[in-house]
Amino acid sequence: MGLEFNKLEWDSEFFGFPVGKIIQDINSENDLKKIHSETDLKLIYYITKKELVEELRSNEFFDVILVDEKVSIQKTLNRDAKIHPKVEIYDEEEVDPDLMRLAFTAGLHSRFFKDKNISHGKAKELYQIWIEKSVKRILADIVLVYRLDKRIIGFMTILTESKNPHVSLLAVDPEFEGRGASFALMSSMEGILISKGYEIVKSETQDQNKKAKLIYRRQGVEFKEKHYVYHLWRNNPTIL
Template sequence: MEKPYKILEWDTDFFNFNVAEIKKNILSDTSSRQNILESMVREEIKLAYYSSEKKLELELSPDFDVDLIIHRVPLERKIIDEFPIHRKISFYEEDYPDNSLIELAQLAGRQGRFGLDPKIAPEVCDEIFKNWIINSVNKKLATHTLVYKENSEIVGFATIDIKDGKGRTPLFAVKREYEGKGISFALMRAMESVLKREGCPIVVGGTQKLNEKALKVYKRYGLVPQKPEFIYHFWNKKL
């Protein structure tokens, strides 16, 4: 029988305590919910991530604080065309990210679920995403890293990861002062061209449901919204 959650090695190593991911939607089944949560207590899981198409009641367990972090809209688009890659976009080929790339990764992190979790300190969030971009450029967590440069400075970037025939961009950010200049579109087109060359037929992404500005940009680009999902963090009260 498949286990209803899995221990996440990278997250566990970083936080130095057990971190797990609960199988999507499984806690909607109230008959098995308590057994799953009790099993996580026995395994001393301090933090668990969970996504669900249904909203949970936040007082569902005496053992865990259940925090709704993001109401997320998954996005998907079939890749049809290969576009010329913008002349200011290139692959990041160094083994270690420079300071501007680290700062952009941290900017991306502050806007995501780790940055929005009040139980994760800002400096811890920044360290998570510093480690994330380090392990992206060395290809442990990403297939490619694309950067957009102005006068030799990285002002935008996107990491690309390919799994199960779908391409996604785990990290994506543009410097605030360069927003609205078409850099996001250029990076998305470049990412799609890279995926097309590698035989990947679908690109997926996501954004917060309340971020109407981002949703409009993605829709204009052709990404199709999927059924929204609620992202929760379960924090063990006893650890």
């Protein structure tokens, strides 16, 4: 069976050029040659459990960039968890400026900000759309915010469309780190999901984010599989 790939319509429209995703492992340079010759994709997302060997990263068809190393995480929900008094479900139709700023903070270490071929302006636009659609309950079902003197200093978005809900975005204002906002958001999320009948919540974190991993460990989070995330940008060599 040949290498399979999908064109991503929303991403293509957003970036203004063809974007796709490889859905099988890349095993040889012939795989890259095939996708180069059979599609017009300019940017391809590739997520894999094994790191690409140097021979494939240095191929003549695509500029291969390692943009993230993600670890899947999972937590069994604490049945005694309660909603923290400073945490509330965000139910406004417009995005509060503090919430928008925190959405950018959540994305700073993401693959879109780390890719040298994507401007920070375009990456910020992506997270602006993400938080706007989360507030409108398109990309999230629950948006939690932590308020301190009416100011939003932390937030979390949760998607519950599958059997196990998924935390998509989480950030705390760096100025207020160490004051328990992350733990309050986590506990509140667990209390809400328990009340809805869920038992497990899932998410991902960057393998290099030692601070986040420490917080998760203190919360009893289990670390699962690690995945390497690559962006493949089309080169235009003369193919003989």
